[in-house]
Amino acid sequence: MKAAFSRVMFSADSPHWATPTDLYDALHAEFGFTFDPCPLGEGTDGLSVSWAGQRVYCNPPYGRGIGDWLAKASEADLAVYLLPSRTDTKWFHAYAPRAADVRFLRGRLTFGTATAPAPFPSLVLVYR
Numbered sequence: 001m002k003a004a005f006s007r008v009m010f011s012a013d014s015p016h017w018a019t020p021t022d023l024y025d026a027l028h029a030e031f032g033f034t035f036d037p038c039p040l041g042e043g044t045d046g047l048s049v050s051w052a053g054q055r056v057y058c059n060p061p062y063g064r065g066i067g068d069w070l071a072k073a074s075e076a077d078l079a080v081y082l083l084p085s086r087t088d089t090k091w092f093h094a095y096a097p098r099a100a101d102v103r104f105l106r107g108r109l110t111f112g113t114a115t116a117p118a119p120f121p122s123l124v125l126v127y128r
Helices: 002-009 021-031 066-075 090-098
Strands: 055-058 078-084 101-104 122-127
Touching: 021 055, 021 078, 055 066, 066 078, 066 090, 066 122, 090 122
Parallel strands: 055 078
Antiparallel strands: 078 122, 101 122
């Protein structure tokens, strides 16, 4: 069962990508997060709760709903997103220009316990 879960969780068949620990640790050291609205595997509905007063780290499901997650940034004191670098999408053109910082990550991340890098590049958007 665990092997099947890993195959789905770290393939293009799933919208969920576990944040690499070293990347999260570096971002947390820089920003001091107080809330993760979509922790992997916990079933939390981060879109239905207020982000007011929070320093948010968000690695949302990588599907059509990314724009919904990005819209929540305005509620938080700070919101930092790990996202696929899909510069040709509507959500990118609607929300990336509003970010205080856009960081394109070099290379391709290896998510969670995957043995190979993701099939896409990644970026970090920071909203203050």
